Amino acid sequence: MTGNEEAGPGRKGAGQEFMERTKYRYIGKSDQQRGVPQPPLELPADPARPIIDLPRPDSPGIPLVDLREAMEQRTSIRSYAHESLALEELGFLLWCTQGVKTIHGNLATLRTVPSAGARHAFETYILANDVDGLEPGLYRYLALSHRLQLIETDPTLALRMTAACFDQQFLLRSGAVFLWTAVPYRMTWRYGERGYRDLHLDAGHVCQNLYLAAEAVGCGVCAIAAFDDDAMNELLGINGKAQFLIYLATVGKRD
Incomplete structure (x- = not known):
């Protein structure tokens, strides 16, 4: 028996069950179809x-970069220079990954990244290790107003987060860590259980934007999908059900 056969349809695991149970034929009516009011576009501050307040993303300190050049140079980088990120650079990267271009009342937002049905179910947290103008600590991006809210400044947070990411030490050496949490009901309100598939697709869109945008400000990025879910959710102060960590990435000046 080949390796492909061993991992094929004959061995049903949790992943295969997820793909099966999220097929359209199992979905039924969504809450949107039932007339249930939709959830808020953003968690309240x-x-x-x-x-x-963050600098505008079109700050004159942010150079233009050729898209093809950015795509050719894009790679995962785990070694960073001993150089702080500027607040203008952090604001630019936040806008490129979740920036709001248009707000349609309380119904939807159009942002710098695609999202299934314009649901945009993510909240962005920032672990600021070395950002000019920011005290080291954990912040949440308020995308609708392009601002940051301080969550906590516990000096052990970066160490505990590194431990929860299985001791990937480059997290400590980065200027900042982007952490994307999913608020699944924003997506499942429209798409039912199928929406959980869309959350993972959307995470890829967001992180790729970070990789490309970082080229404009001389930064490297490394996405991280290996983490202890329960430990990371606890560090972020979320319950792992109504909101859970889905992806994170380090950012730092290229060495």
């Missing part, structure tokens, strides 16, 4: 926590 905490009025008790500080909010930081």
